[in-house]
Amino acid sequence: MAQEDSTAASQSPTPTLHPITITDLRPTQMTVGMREVEQKRQDWRGLAPTKSGQFLGRHMIPVVRGPKGRYYVIDHHHLARALFEEGVEQILVSPVADLRALEKDEFWTFMDNRNWMHPFDADGQRQPRTSLPKSVADLVDDPYRSLAGELRFAGGYAKDTTPFSEFVWADALRRRIDVKTAKNDFETALQKALDFAKSPDAGYLPGWCGPHART
Template sequence: MFVTLWHFTGRKNRVHWTRTCMNSSRSRLISALATSPARLLDGWHTLASLLDDGEIPLPFHSGLPAGVTVTIDARLLRPTQSVVGFREVAAKRKNIESKSRRKRVAWLRKKSVPVVIGPGGVPWMVDGHHTLRALVEADVGDKTAFGHILANWSGLDSAVFWRRMRENNYVYLQVPGSRTRLSPARLPVSLLDLQDDPWRSLAWAVGKAGVYEVQNHVFFQKFHWAEFFRVRITWDNSRKKNFRRAVATAMELACTPAASHLPGWLPSGEADANPEDAETALLATDLELAAALQGV
């Protein structure tokens, strides 16, 4: 009933209506908490985190328009890329598992994932693959993700839909280390089907160090950096110290004119590089944990 009322009263009245509903139901909420506190406290923490932001998102459904904030089970989202960096996934998984439920909800809310609704009502995630892969794998029961609808193209046929996705940079079909492009039909079906690309982890670590400007509005930015490093740096990924050396080399290369065409490039005099930030990221992701994720 909440969703129906929100839909007809409009966006401006959403927060006001929610507050009115909460005030009128306070006695019932207190009564419910008294009779079943263990079951309801988790839900209260989630609701409290959402109210802190002043907005309640809608449960995902295929008829939602662009601009709406949603909640959705992360396992239902379809990837728009074929690989992730397992080291980054490992770091985010550790971060997720270290948080209380309320803090985890607040953190995931800030990591709102852009979603395009495609033919058949399929939700395609345009960004946030590492965060939500980590959430799916994490030892937490609630797999709820937060997102915002970029576009609802559910009425398009498949060919037109994928042309628009490419034109808007909403999909990354490049095969890592190759000039070949995947057909959309060969994209992974789920987040757990994403494969590891060590150079994508390398690009993440260098960005974490502040050597280039991480631009969250540029989708798939780190993939371009990964390809730049791929043809210039190789290492034996079976030993953690080798990856650390690769990061040090990549940090130097990232400031050279050869990288000036890449999104977020900063010349050496402007880069706010902090090797300790990269080191912190590396300490959070030992090779054993990253390797273990390959078996999930």
């Protein structure tokens, strides 16, 4: 019974209400869309000074506690990077699981099996987990992740609960839109992405909301 209680506790940790230094956060992905990061920076700058604390309280970073007590980010990497760039030093976190008791290899196997990590580089190639950055400051730009994020806001697809759904779309766009266009002609890239998103060819992707044939 004690073992069952311990397991339950590890999966339902007590929320952490004290601030964590942003540079102590460990990413579980390698890239972000810097265009989206820049938008979040602008949103932060637009807040009244009296609203910043309230904003941070409403946007806690979900984390998993891992070996050596480290905090591994499993969502909101873009926000964490944006706040880092804006000079915010501390942030509130929301623990999802406490896995400090696991050895390193077992921890990463568990994280992978739960889809709590996405070790793919800016070319969409999977890398060993040792290539994951040690800080949100080291996340690199993937222009297709920026494109996938903007595509959703443009109505190309719906928000979906599939883990890393934006990266799934990013990989599909990477195969259909050349990198020069994605980097240097964003409006053209977005229009091409919208055309693809509304076609039956994109029907397998999470959140697809294109036209359906009558049955």
